Amino acid sequence: MMPKPAEIWMDFALDDLDGGEVLFTGGKFNLVCYHAQxxxxxxxxxxxxHNNTPHPKTHDLIDLNKLCTKINQDxxxxxxxxxxxxxxxxxxxxxxxxxxxxDESRPPEGWQTPR
Numbered sequence: 661m662m663p664k665p666a667e668i669w670m671d672f673a674l675d676d677l678d679g680g681e682v683l684f685t686g687g688k689f690n691l692v693c694y695h696a697q698x699x700x701x702x703x704x705x706x707x708x709x710h711n712n713t714p715h716p717k718t719h720d721l722i723d724l725n726k727l728c729t730k731i732n733q734d735x736x737x738x739x740x741x742x743x744x745x746x747x748x749x750x751x752x753x754x755x756x757x758x759x760x761x762x763d764e765s766r767p768p769e770g771w772q773t774p775r
Contacts, residue, residue: 669706673699693748697721700745704728721746 680695697719704724708715709712711731720742721742728735 666706666710669709673706676702689767693696694756695743697748700742707731756762 671739676695676699680692680699683689683691683695700721701719703722704727705715707728708724708731713727713731715727718724722739725735725738732775
């Protein structure tokens with residue numbers, strides 16, 4: 661039996677979290693932030709798919725969370741955390757082009773270990 665699309669999205673989200681944990685132990689904090697954002701994005705999209713709600717092609721967690729909140733008001737509790745992850749996603753993407761300085765010798769301010 662083929663997995664349901666929502667399950668596939670959630671599996672990919674868990675893979676991003678697992679990858680982030682490995683990268684964290686290796687001190688690659690910029691990449692940890694990127695994978696944390698990706699895990700959140702895929703989880704939100706998986707939730708929307710599970711609830712038969714189309715999701716936009718966006719990486720913006722706030723926009724995705726607004727749509728999830730329409731399905732389940734409890735998602736409003738995630739707004740502050742998702743705002744933080746959005747910031748790290750943009751930094752991680754810009755850093756790959758040398759546009760944002762990042763000290764990879766320590767976790768970013770306010771970072772907590774995944775899970």
